[in-house]
Amino acid sequence: MHELSIAMSIVELAEEELDRRGGQITAVHLKLGALSGVVKEALLSCYEMACENTPLQGSRLIIDEVSVVIYCPNCQAQRPLSSLQLFCCSECNTPCSEIVQGKELEVVALEIQECAPNPA
Amino acid sequence: MRPEPRLIEVRKNVLKQNDVVARGLRDRFHAAGVFVVSLVSSPGSGKTAFLEKTLTLLRPDYRVAALVGDLATENDAQRLARSQAPVKQITTGTLCHLEAAMVNSALEEERWDLNRLDFLFIENVGNLVCPSSYDLGEDLRLVLISVTEGEDKPLKYPTIFNSADIAIVTKLDLAEAVEFNWDAACKNIQAVRPGMPVFKLSAKTGEGMQEYLKFLATRLQELHQPAAI
Numbered sequence: 001m002h003e004l005s006i007a008m009s010i011v012e013l014a015e016e017e018l019d020r021r022g023g024q025i026t027a028v029h030l031k032l033g034a035l036s037g038v039v040k041e042a043l044l045s046c047y048e049m050a051c052e053n054t055p056l057q058g059s060r061l062i063i064d065e066v067s068v069v070i071y072c073p074n075c076q077a078q079r080p081l082s083s084l085q086l087f088c089c090s091e092c093n094t095p096c097s098e099i100v101q102g103k104e105l106e107v108v109a110l111e112i113q114e115c116a117p118n119p120a
Numbered sequence: 121m122r123p124e125p126r127l128i129e130v131r132k133n134v135l136k137q138n139d140v141v142a143r144g145l146r147d148r149f150h151a152a153g154v155f156v157v158s159l160v161s162s163p164g165s166g167k168t169a170f171l172e173k174t175l176t177l178l179r180p181d182y183r184v185a186a187l188v189g190d191l192a193t194e195n196d197a198q199r200l201a202r203s204q205a206p207v208k209q210i211t212t213g214t215l216c217h218l219e220a221a222m223v224n225s226a227l228e229e230e231r232w233d234l235n236r237l238d239f240l241f242i243e244n245v246g247n248l249v250c251p252s253s254y255d256l257g258e259d260l261r262l263v264l265i266s267v268t269e270g271e272d273k274p275l276k277y278p279t280i281f282n283s284a285d286i287a288i289v290t291k292l293d294l295a296e297a298v299e300f301n302w303d304a305a306c307k308n309i310q311a312v313r314p315g316m317p318v319f320k321l322s323a324k325t326g327e328g329m330q331e332y333l334k335f336l337a338t339r340l341q342e343l344h345q346p347a348a349i
Contacts, residue, residue, distance in 0.1 A: 002217055002250035009134050017130060026125045030134070037252035037279045084278040086311050095314030099282070105134045105253065111125040 003042040006105070007050035007061075013107055014056055027060040027111035033104035034068050034084065068102030138254055141220035145227075145257030152234035155340045156242065158256050160280060161264035162273070163246030166290050166323060168196045170264060171243055173323040175203035177333055182238040182340075187226050189218040189245045196243065206232060217250035218242065220257055238340060248277040260339060266291040267300035271308055278312040285316070288332065292322040 014028050032040060040063055047061040068081035072089035078100050079090050088095050133139060149156050161167045171186060178184050185206040188196045197209035208230045210222050223242060227234075234240070242258060244251045263284035265273045268291055274281045281287070287309050295302070302320065309318055317335070321328030 002215075002253065005215070005219075006134060006253070009137065013130075013132055013134060013136075017128070021128070023126075029127075035279050035282055037249065037283070084312070085275045087282075087314055088311075095310065097314040097316075107130050107132050107134060110128045110130055112128055113125045114123055 003038060003046040004050065006038055007043060007046035010047065010061070010107060011050045011054055011056050014059075014110060015054065017110055018055055018112075021112060023112040023114045025056050025059050025110050026113050027062055028056075028107060029062045029064065029109040029111075031066050031104040031106045031108050032063050033066045033102040035099065035102040036105040038105060040065065064108070066101055066104045069100040070096040071098040071100050072096050073098070135253060135255075138220045141224055142255035142257040145220055145224060146259075148234060149240070149257060149259070150343070152237070153344055154234050154237040154240050155260070155336070155343050156240045156256075156258045157260045157262055157336070158242040158244060158258040159262050159264060160244045160248065160251045160284065161246060161266075162248050162269060165246070165264055165266040165269060167243055167246065167264055168199055170288065170290050170323040171241055172200050172203050173326070173329060174241065174333070175200060175205040177326075177329060178239060178336075179203060179205055182337075183236055184239045184241070185232055185237055186241040186243065187223060188243040189222070191215070191245060206230070212245060216245055216247050217254055218244050218256060219254050223256050239336065248273070248280045252280040252283040259343065260285045262286050262288055264288045264290055265305075267295045268298050271301050271305040274305075274308040274312045281309065281312045281316070284313070286335070287313075287316055287318045289318065289320040290323055292320050292327055293325050 014025055018025055032038060044061060051057045051059060069078050070081050072079050072094055074092050074094040075089060082090050159167050175184050186200055187208050187210055188200060189210045189212055190196055191212055194209045197207045200207040208226050210226050242256055261284040263281055289305060306318060309316055319332040321332060
């Protein structure tokens with residue numbers, strides 16, 4: 001289980017952005033590929049842990065799951081992969097080893113609450 | 121009233137720190153002309169025995185060294201040291217995988233002269249899940265399964281098979297006893313990673329080792345003399 005170290009990297013990365021921009025992070029948007037080797041549920045619970053005692057405490061992790069798309073050399077086209085247990089073209093059954101998408105592990109956006117201006 | 125949160129686009133790879141270190145390692149390895157192989161497998165599939173045999177057989181002709189990752193104990197390093205090759209244990213504590221930074225610091229500690237190595241092997245922690253996400257700067261990732269684990273390991277762990285370059289099926293000397301179905305294993309490997317080279321061998325008897333070592337030698341040669349385009 002390496003989701004805790006992944007969660008800590010996410011928090012670290014968000015903190016770096018926070019240092020540059022200021023404000024408060026309320027949510028982190030993550031793209032998570034089906035071939036990233038990271039389990040969504042485990043990552044979500046580790047995220048909460050990783051946020052404790054950091055400026056991200058209380059923020060949400062919003063995960064956008066990315067399915068696998070392969071390239072079929074026979075059809076010369078991108079095809080969605082129907083099963084991780086069978087890397088072949090959904091149209092012509094040609095074995096396909098080229099992965100076009102599905103390995104993502106990427107912070108794509110942050111929701112930042114600007115600090116409220118001082119009422120005085 | 122507090123303003124609505126703003127959505128700021130970032131687009132950053134979560135593992136960028138590891139990737140940066142891995143890229144640095146790969147550049148160093150290539151500049152030194154050392155071919156780097158990492159090994160992943162389940163615990164108990166015979167990674168260390170296989171690596172010991174690999175080091176022993178390569179040593180008369182090549183300069184070899186190995187880094188070996190484990191949660192605890194120096195046992196594997198001691199076993200590998202019997203091959204007479206320089207070996208360094210990396211103990212990860214509770215971490216279930218190696219990261220590029222650990223490889224980097226192990227190399228710094230050992231101060232091996234990479235220019236005087238032909239092959240460097242990196243044995244990952246026994247785990248078929250977590251190591252898949254981490255680039256270690258290797259040229260070749262080798263996934264090892266043993267006949268005693270059954271033929272369907274590739275279907276259960278497609279992600280690690282997809283991150284690897286070659287597959288080794290080992291403990292061939294036990295294949296008959298466990299009624300291992302070679303065709304089914306090959307079919308499963310090709311289903312999750314079409315075109316993947318597969319070698320079957322026994323580290324114990326040495327059967328099949330030569331073919332795999334020849335493959336490594338060819339890859340080393342290609343590193344030194346890139347094919348003309």
